[in-house]
Amino acid sequence: MTTETAAAPDQTGTSDLAAPLYVAWQITNECNLACLHCIEESGPGKAFKDELTTEQAYHIIDQLVKSEVPYVSFSGGEPMVRPDFFGMVERITKGGVGLKIETNGHYLTPENCKRFKDLGVKAVQVSLDGASTASFNKMRVHGRFEEALNGIKNLREAGVPIEINFVPAKFNIKEIGAAVDLAHQIGAYSFYTGKLMFTGNAVRTWGITAPDEADYPQFFATLKEKTEEYKGRMRVYFHEMGLLDELRYRLENPAALFIILPNGKVKLINALPFTCGDLKTDTLGQVWKQFQTAWQSPRVGAFIERLAEDPTIVSRLHQWEEVGTK
């Protein structure tokens, strides 16, 4: 999310805002796939025991609507496996919030895609890590490349805007040019990628997933070429920053977004273990205030600096630590 200034005051930080501008909501940790790099360590049978009930989820949606949060993404796990998924989609879109779905594409039947269209879903982002069956299926354990492609075709036929997300690995990084071409060919309007991060499942699979650092310059060079090639037809977004650089930047410039976990706890940013509230017990307004103070906590800054010396501490990503005062 970038910020531009238009007829703007001199300085506008997140503390000036009445509510977040973007909420990334992981609505379940359950997933039909068990991807090698999954930052959430999701998979079959991996739903949290204390995930939000439908009633609790609806209560959060009502607060997001009331606070005029402009954009929310539903992700997971695989968000579409939640039994009340479409109820949540309907409630939030009817409330006027722009909604993006982040999915692995295996539940995108023609009927589901039509429902997205009818409900005014702003975008569906499908993870497509590779331009070939071999690399996709290797990365996405239990996944089927053809099924994801078929789902994207159904989105296109229903007229739902499509985004593609690509995570590089040792075995797919050289397919990046073909992957961007494929994204355009199947009708995407945006393509997102960056570096593989040493978090989640990637910590355990690093030996087989991590690209050779020497491959990254060519990876980004190809992306720069593709950005130009598809200018005006498809946006190609990529982040060259590694995890540490990204976190140092965020420490100085927190984005106006937070992450809701499947159990209602709220994280500052996905790649840090820090939470700043619990939407089962706190209001959205309270959590937003706590979010401001949490980023200033010395514990957050200290963790990021420790990361510079010991990258393995991100394996504690899911051992949440509460920061920010109530």
Add this chain to the structure above:
Amino acid sequence: MSYEALLRKAWKSGDFVVTEAEAEQADPADEASRRKVRREMEEIAARETWDSNSCLVAHREGIMKLAPFVKFREEKFGAVLFETRSEKVYTLSPTGAAVVREVIAGAEASNLVAKLSEKFEDPTGKMAQEASAFLAQLKEKGLVVE
């Protein structure tokens, strides 16, 4: 004659009517053609529904509105615009916010600045100048459609 060709002929004629005789000429087994036309027609219908709600009316009457992928929220310092397709945020000063409020209220391009000048004291004309330039920026970035 394929279903697609038949439809195109009807559209070209401008009456959008397929006579019974013409329909009999269409190949009912031409499912691929039928699906293609149906998809195209749905795209056109979706576009024209949007147009009839905004663009076409706007073109006729000079009325503006926020683009469909733009969300507006008032803030203490002014307001923010959030463009969901690029996920870009635009922070607006009170003048910027006033311009967008007028757009949302259905102001016409030709008199929006004059309306603002009536509402707010602007002895130097600075606000009118800023508002006019800002409106041009909004249109250029595709955040406001006419």
